[in-house]
Amino acid sequence: MKLNRREFLALTGKTAAGAVIFAACGLPERELIVQSPVDLPEDLVRGEDTWYATSMGDFSNGDGVLIRVVQGRAKRIQGNPDHPITLGKSTARYDAALQILYHPDRIESPQIRYSKSGNLASASWDAAEERFEQALANADGGLTVVTNPIRGSLGLVASKFAAQFNGKHMAFDPVEQGVHHGAVKSVLGHDQLPTYDIGHAHTVLSFGADWLGTWGAPTGFGVKYGEFREQEHRGYFIHAEPRMSLTAAAADLWLAPVPGSEGYLALGIASEIIDEGLASPQNVAAFEAAIPGGLSGISLDDVSARTGVDVDRIKKAAHHFAEATPSVAFGGGSAGAHTNGSFNLGAIYALNILVGAVDTKGGIVSNPGSALDELPASATGASFAAWEEELAQWRAGNVETVIIRGADLVHGMPNSVAVQEALEQVPNVIVFGAIHDDTMDYADLVLPEETFLESWGTEIPEPGPGYQVVGTQQPVVGPTVSYDESGLISDARGFGDVLLAMSDGSYGRNMEGVVRSALSDLHSTGRGSVSASSAALFSNGALQRGGWWDTKESGESTIGRVAASAKSAQYSATDSLGEGSDFHLIPFHSNSLYDGRLASTPWAQQTPDPISSASWSTWAEINSEQADGLGIREGDVLLIRSTSGEIEALAYPHPGVRPGVIGIPIGQGHLNGGRYAEDRGSNVLSILVDEKDSETGALAWAATQVRVQRMGRRVKVPKFEGNVEARxxxxxxxxxxxxxxxxxxxxxxxxxxxxxxxxxxxxxxxxxxx
Amino acid sequence: MTTAEFGAHNWGMVVDVDKCIGCNACVIACQAENNIPINTQDRVERARTISWIRVERYWEGDFPDAKARFIPIMCQHCENAPCEPVCPVYATYHNAEGLNVQVYNRCVGTRYCANGCPYIVRFFNYWEPVWPESLRNHLNPDVTIRSRGIMEKCSFCVQRIRRTSRTARSEGREIADGEAQTACSSACPTSALNFGNFNDPNSKVSKMKEDKRHYTLLDQFGTDPNVIYLAKIDADKKVGAGEHASHG
Missing domain, CATH: 1.10.287 (Helix Hairpins)
Known part of the structure; x- marks a missing residue:
């Protein structure tokens, strides 16, 4: 085609006009895009970082983590992708633990109280060691070492130190898990807590345990939950708990039984499965043999009346559990914290026998014993009954020295046991810690303790992943000076190192030596995830990876029988508590503060609770319809009384709690604990009544009934809900x-x-x- | 030209709401990674908190059928971001990798961008951020501390992307799928949060966003977000006509 100049100009003009018209018809948003291909200074990164593998110590289930260190300062805590439990993932509590390392109220130096009525005075480590030696001089046969439940090298050292002085090592857990340990031992024959193959299960049935938030190994369970939901046949999840926890909120079917009736609910589900012929005759026979008295006298109507759960819901749970297999059932938390706790958890675990879920894919997974005989792989708090006996010894003056670490007894024990009076009768109370806690008010010697980021150790997670694991813990930062380098933030030492320095040296001189010795022993087994030509190289390899594990070493169950304890729950009385309405108290672990061990950190304090979205306070969850009936509105200050004492909490009504139940988070109400924790909220543990599990003597911490009364004041609940307009x-x-x-x-x-x-x-x- | 047509990377996130358990691990990880000031009780009560990612919780139904629904919300890094054109000083702009970026030293605090954002994910610093001296040790040196009077928001952890791309460049290779992770996606235990490159058709996020459960928040505003949501599944919901009941 030939174009002359005029035609060319006309065509060009039309094309240009067309382009403009078409552009105008295009998406108008294109006009709004402002793009820049240039990296601005804000985008740039500087400096080199180093990531160290270690274990979380007291702040989780011994989870394996990576610590980001820049110029000698720890900056982040993330899950270790190589670690069999964490698999690179985190919880809301990981980074908060970092703030204990750099806490502005860390104990700077040892403190000595020279007389029981005197004040604590700063002292040198030399003076502190001299005081420690004095305390041990007459302690033979009269020494008690109190810790949180610790496994691995630190547990070993604490036990051996107590034994050296013919004393005892007692573990304290304010929210006891002893019933859980007892139930899996009696029903499944396990010495260690089992884990659950949630990722391959088609149905998960859990009771009481907030396993996605605070119970067991929530990081690892969270990873498995993700896999559970991602399966081709999306898993179905049923959870039974009187109050909607984070875990209950994730369930497809939430059952809210009367507190303490969880065992009957499990039997009701079993009854429906058997009546409908959904289980094999062999499994039915094995199940009935495991239940004392079998299912005689159990009918769905009776179970529904006892549990307050509709028959239709029980049937629905039963059919899912038995038909959409593989299935797994487990329980813990408040379901085991009753006078009939052993029965409840035993009946729940026995459900696995009924559907053939023991030691199978998608079911219960046993954990093997410790990779090294000496290293404890399981730990639980001593029973409440054992603690009552021990405190009686303290009061009687039969204990010369008590060494405490990782256990804030004054905050964690109910008022009814008057632990303060017992501590006053002990001549030498030595307390380790990073931040001043409530028990230190009764200490004769306070020793600043290194955090897990500064000290050596080995950690055996419980529950493990189904095979042997020995995690390593190593110092990732040196002694920390303040930001302006004016001085040390804390002249702390490791608990294990101090004990070893005070020992006869027969089980180690320092924790690094104990850890390297354990790794050397692992090397000599010739198996596992680290292979090296020498013990030194093996040790370095394990430290680099954050531990050692042997996937070939698994455990095995031995089917037993539910411990024969009371089937029905008993609750504390409220007759003498004056005016108000009766509620059943369910304390629960805070998702960020846990049992209060992270209350000193601002990140944990500010993290919204998943259900209430509240922070920085203690609130009380009650059913919204019941609250309406009682004239209780959000923010009303409630007086909550039990026969053990009284506390105040802010009302937070919502529909996710069973009528007649009041849920209160654990973790606040510290007298000390640094600027972020002191005099904040209320301590729900203090008003628990001394009801015990009839089988193990463990504290039935969910068996307290309270009387609730409005105080006539209303304050704003510090919560995130409503801070942003919903769209x-x-x-x-x-x-x-x-x-x-x-x-x-x-x-x-x-x-x-x-x-x-x-x-x-x-x-x-x-x-x-x- | 959209980011999808522009370069090798179009960073984005896919949020599988069905897997979100509301645990807040993402919230605290973001707080630690990005030097976000402490949300004190006073700030919570005055609704002046700063939280680049938040988990919203909604109630549905009454006892015993009550359900708590969670949904994480962060800057949606919109391709057609309402916050960008309103900034008089170009403090917020769209970069070539799909990020809606905030230039702190340009910001003069007009807050027009926050007014324009329908997702309410921009936060104004009403006060100078303060940490006790010792807690400043854990501040991330890769992230600027924002001063009083300026706006801040989720950056998709641009510092982590830069660090990853620098490593890849020095090793003479491309960034592998999943190698660049935001603090929140890295922390999320259930993998509800997934970060990656939408320009790579084989990336995990590209495949996830093809799921029939995908949707974007406030779609009616036409903001074209780079955050895609996968709807929550209710196994007991009865599906109406026109849909085949099968496992999704």
Missing amino acids: PIEPGVPVLVVGIGESAEHAQEENHHEYQKQFIGKDKEAEAHD
Whole structure:
């Protein structure tokens, strides 16, 4: 085609005009995009970082983590991707633990109280060691070493140190798990807590245990939960708990039984499975042999009446559990914290026998014993009954010296045992810690302790992953000077190192030596994840990876029988408590403060609770309809009384709690604990009543009944809910929900039609009115 | 030109709401990674908190059928971001990798961007951020501390992306899928948060966003977010006509 100049100019003009027109018809948002290919200074990174593998010590289940260190300062805590438990993931508590290392109120130096009525005075380590030696001089046969439940090298050293002085090592856990240990021992024959193959299960049935938040190994369980939901046949999750925890909120079916009736609920589910012929005759026989008295006298109507759960819901749970297999059932937490706790948990674990879920894919997974005979692989707090006996010895003056670490007895024990009075009768109370706690008010010697980021150790997670694991803990930072380098933040030493320095040296001179010796012993086994030509290289290899594990060493179950304890729960009395309404108290671990050990850190304090979204305070969760009936509104200050004492908490009504139940988080109410924890909230542990599990003597910490009364004051609950205006997808639809196989587009259309219906209806009403 | 047409990387996130358990691990990881000031009780009570990612909780139904629904919300890094054109000083802009970036030393604190953002994920520093001296030890040297009077928000942990790309460049290779992770996605135990490159058709996030459960928040505003949500599944929800009941 030939174009002359005029035609060319005309065509060019038309093309240009067309381009403008078409551009104008294009998506208008293109005009709004401002892009820059240039990296601005804000985008740049400087300096080199180093990541060290270590274990979390007291702040989790011995989780394996990586610590980011820049110029000698720890900056982040993340899950170790190589570690069999954490698999590179985290909880809300990991980074908060970092703030204990750099806490502005860390104990700087040892402190000595020269007389029981005197004050603590700063002292040198030389003076502190001299005082320590004096305390040990007459302690033979009269020494008690109190720690949190610790495993691995530190547990070994604490036990051996106590034994050297013919004393005892007692573990304290304010929220006892002894019933759980007892139940898995009696039903499954396990010495260590088992784990659960959640990632391969098609149905998970759990009771009482907040396993996605605070119970067991929540990081690892969280990873498995992700896999559980990602399966081709998306897993179905049933959870039974009187109060909606983070875990209950994730469930497809939430059952809210009367507190203490969880065992009956399990038997009701079993009864339906057996009646409907959903289990094999062999499994039924094995199950009935494991239950004292079998299922005689158990009917669904009776179970429904006892548990307060509809028959239809029990049937639904039973059918899912027995038909969508592999299935796994487990329990803990508040389900075991009753006078009949052993029965409850035993009946729950026995459900696995009924569906053949013991030691199978998608079921219960046994954990083997310790890789090294000497290293304890399991630990639990001494029973409450044992503690009552021990405190009686302290009061009687039969104990010369008590050494305490990782256990804030004054905060963690109920008022009824008056632990303060017992401590006053002990001539030498030595307390280790990083930040001043409530027990230190009764200490004769306070010793600043290194955090897990500064000290050596080995950690054996419990529950483990189904095979042997020995995690390593190593100092990732040196002694920390303050930001302006004016001095040490803390002249702390490791608990194990101090004990070893005071020992006869027969089981080690320092914790590094103990750890390297343990790694050398592991090297000599010739197996596991680290292979090296020498013990030194093996040790370095294990430290680099964060530990050693042997996937070939697994455990095995031995089916036993549910411990024969009371089947029905007993609760504390409220007759003498004056005015108010009776509620059943369910204390629960805070998702960020845990049992209060992280209360000193601002990150843990500010983290919103998943259910209430509250922070920095103690609140009380009650059913919203019941609250309406009682005239209780959010923020009302409630006085909560038991026969053991009283506390105040802010009312937070919501629909996710069983009527008659009041849920209060553990973790606040410290007298000390640094600027972020002191005099904040209330300590719910203090008002627990000394009811015990009839089988193990463990504290039945969910068996307290309280009387609740409005104080006549109302304050704003510090919470995140409402801080940001909700922007729903459709009015009334804040989160898009689809059915199985449904597309988001279809669900949105349906929501929209539902929304429009109300207007269509109104139009018709208006027309009719006209 | 959109980011999808522009370069090798179009960073984005896929949030599988069905896996979110509301644990807040992402929230605290973000706080630690990005030097976000402490949300004191006073700030919580005055609704002046700064939280680049938040987990919203909504109630549905009454006891015993009550359900708590969680959804994590962070800057959606919109391709058509309402916050960008309103900034008089170009403190917020869209970079070539799909990030909606905030230039702190340009910001003069007009807060127009926060007014324009329908997701309410921009935060104004009403006070100078303060940490006790010893706690400053854990501050991340890769992230600027924002002073009083300026706006801040989720950056998709741009410092982590830069560090990863620098490592890859020095090793003469491309960034592998999943290698660059934000603090929140790295922390998330259930893998509800997934970060990656939408420009790579084989990346995990590219495949995830093809799921039939995908949607974007406040789609009606046409912001074209780089954060894609996968809807929560309710196994007991009855699916209406036109949909096949099968496992999703």
